[in-house]
Structure formats: C-alpha cells, structure tokens
Amino acid sequence: MPEEAVPAGDVSRRVGVEVIRARGVDVDKLIKMLVANAAAEFASTYYYYTILRMNLAGHEDYKEICEDARLEDRAHWELIVPRIYELGGSLPNDLRVFHDQAGCAAAKLPDPPTAANILTLLLESERCAIRSWSAICDMTFGKDPRTYDLAARILNEEIEHEAWFIELLAWERDKKSIPSGHFRRGEPGEAPYSKNRQLYNP
Amino acid sequence: MRVVLETPQGTHLIDCREGEFIWDAAARSGVTLPAICHQGRCLTCASRLIEGEVDQSKADAYYPEDRAAAFVLVCTAVPLTAVVLRTHQEREMRRHRIALGLPAPYA
Numbered sequence: 001m002p003e004e005a006v007p008a009g010d011v012s013r014r015v016g017v018e019v020i021r022a023r024g025v026d027v028d029k030l031i032k033m034l035v036a037n038a039a040a041e042f043a044s045t046y047y048y049y050t051i052l053r054m055n056l057a058g059h060e061d062y063k064e065i066c067e068d069a070r071l072e073d074r075a076h077w078e079l080i081v082p083r084i085y086e087l088g089g090s091l092p093n094d095l096r097v098f099h100d101q102a103g104c105a106a107a108k109l110p111d112p113p114t115a116a117n118i119l120t121l122l123l124e125s126e127r128c129a130i131r132s133w134s135a136i137c138d139m140t141f142g143k144d145p146r147t148y149d150l151a152a153r154i155l156n157e158e159i160e161h162e163a164w165f166i167e168l169l170a171w172e173r174d175k176k177s178i179p180s181g182h183f184r185r186g187e188p189g190e191a192p193y194s195k196n197r198q199l200y201n202p
Numbered sequence: 203m204r205v206v207l208e209t210p211q212g213t214h215l216i217d218c219r220e221g222e223f224i225w226d227a228a229a230r231s232g233v234t235l236p237a238i239c240h241q242g243r244c245l246t247c248a249s250r251l252i253e254g255e256v257d258q259s260k261a262d263a264y265y266p267e268d269r270a271a272a273f274v275l276v277c278t279a280v281p282l283t284a285v286v287l288r289t290h291q292e293r294e295m296r297r298h299r300i301a302l303g304l305p306a307p308y309a
Contacts, residue, residue: 029308032308032309033308036244036307036308039307100305100307101305101306101307101308101309102243102307103238103239103243103244103307103308104239104241104243104244105239105241105243105262105263124241127240128238128239128240128241131237131238131239131240132238132239132244135238
C-alpha cells in the first residue's frame with residue numbers, strides 16, 4: 001500500500017502513522033490493543049499487585065519481588081501511553097470503561113490469600129502479559145519499529161517476572177528449586193529495559 | 203469428549219480429555235486456534251456453539267448474554283457433551299458485546 005501524502009503544514013494527519021499504515025499495520029487495531037495492554041498494566045496488575053503485596057506479610061522476600069513487578073508494570077503503563085496518543089488514539093475518559101477494556105484478568109486477592117495462591121495469581125498475570133505483548137510484537141515486527149521497540153522492552157521484563165514467580169511458587173508450594181537465573185534488581189522497580197531509555201517515564 | 207471444530211481452513215475432529223479446555227485439546231491435536239489471554243477475557247478465541255453444551259465457569263468474563271447468543275471462549279471452555287463449534291468468531295463476539303454495552307477488550 002503506498003503512503004498517503006500528508007500536505008505541508010497539515011496537522012490533521014501524521015506521517016509517523018501513514019508510514020506504518022503503508023507498511024501494513026492496522027493502526028486502528030493496534031491502538032485498541034495498546035489501550036487494552038495499557039489497561040492491563042495499570043488496572044489489572046499495578047493496582048491489584050499493590051493489594052497482593054500488602055498481603056504477603058511474613059514473606060519479605062516475596063514482598064520485594066512483588067514490589068519490583070508492581071513498579072515495573074507501572075513503568076510499562078508510563079512507557080506505552082504516549083505511544084497511544086502518538087498514533088492518534090486516546091485513553092477512555094472513564095476509568096471504569098478503561099478497566100473493562102483490559103486484555104488480562106484483574107489480579108484480585110485470592111481466597112484464601114496464602115503466599116502460594118498469591119504467587120500463582122502473580123504468575124498467571126505475568127503469563128497473560130507475555131502473550132499480550134508478544135501479540136503487539138508480532139503485529140509490528142518489521143513494520144513499526146517504534147511500537148515494536150517499546151513492546152519488546154516491556155516483554156523483556158514480563159518474561160523476567162514470569163521466571164521470578166516460577167522460582168518463588170515452585171519453592172513455596174512444591175519445595176522445588178527452579179532458578180529464575182536472575183539476580184536481584186538494584187532498587188525496587190528498576191525496570192532495566194523499560195526505563196533505561198525514557199519516553200516520559202520517570 | 204468429541205469436539206468438531208469448523209475453522210476457516212476446514213473441519214477438524216478432536217478428542218477433549220476430561221476437564222481439558224477445548225483450546226488445549228485442539229493444540230494437542232495440531233490445530234492452532236487464535237488466543238491471547240488464555241483467561242477467558244480478551245475474546246480472541248471466541249467461537250460459536252452449533253451443537254452441545256460447554257462449561258464456561260473458568261472464564262474470567264463471560265455473561266449470560268454470551269451464552270444466550272451461543273458464544274464460547276474456547277481457551278477456558280470444557281465440553282460437557284459432544285460439541286460442534288464454529289471458530290474464529292472474535293469480531294462477531296466483539297460486535298455482540300458492544301451492542302449490549304458489555305466489556306469488549308481490543309474493541
């Protein structure tokens with residue numbers, strides 16, 4: 001598909017959008033998927049992980065890892081929202097509408113809130129995030145390098161989060177050692193991939 | 203349990219083990235169906251129930267209106283009887299949800 005010409009001085013359209021549309025990206029669908037993923041980072045995980053972290057009393061090690069994942073999910077939200085607007089999209093004005101558009105289930109406190117149940121929930125939340133960001137990478141690979149770069153940064157961290165929760169759950173529930181292969185973050189929520197090149201991501 | 207999947211690429215007959223999700227049984231049989239969340243939420247795996255009955259209680263978000271319209275989220279659906287399903291109904295299920303004012307992720 002040829003790129004649609006954007007006349008000089010026209011502020012109603014964006015060359016940054018037309019070039020990726022010309023390369024085969026369904027921009028409207030991409031925006032919807034980014035909004036759903038942003039909702040999952042902010043509403044299904046960051047918010048609910050706060051509650052999960054509060055309920056890991058007596059497990060300081062798990063609390064610290066949950067805190068890393070919580071803050072890094074917030075970093076993912078901060079990283080991807082500007083891209084939604086750059087593409088011509090926007091966030092719903094109503095937080096409830098936004099919450100309902102999330103592509104992943106809300107990580108609500110399990111009953112009973114045992115460490116094993118919380119870690120299981122965290123693990124499955126990370127797995128949904130891996131699938132969701134992989135879908136964005138698939139849509140944009142070789143066509144939209146900017147969205148791909150942002151999604152891949154987030155995906156890198158989601159994959160690390162899954163590895164952490166496999167390690168912790170395997171030990172807590174099964175008394176098995178399945179190393180994540182990672183060392184601890186330098187400080188909580190360090191987000192080495194999604195914050196090392198900031199796109200308004202303090 | 204016998205499951206017939208009517209896909210755009212043709213019809214597949216698969217066997218679903220007790221308690222197994224239809225999507226998992228399809229994958230085990232070499233039939234890859236669409237899915238993203240695997241939580242019964244994002245609607246990517248939506249199918250239409252042509253015959254039979256499924257248990258959809260493991261889905262994160264599934265409404266009586268979805269059941270009434272014969273939509274199924276196969277990533278979290280367990281067949282209760284032999285079933286026939288038309289797969290790749292993502293767009294149709296989103297339209298159905300939007301028309302009823304129900305959550306429609308990715309829409």
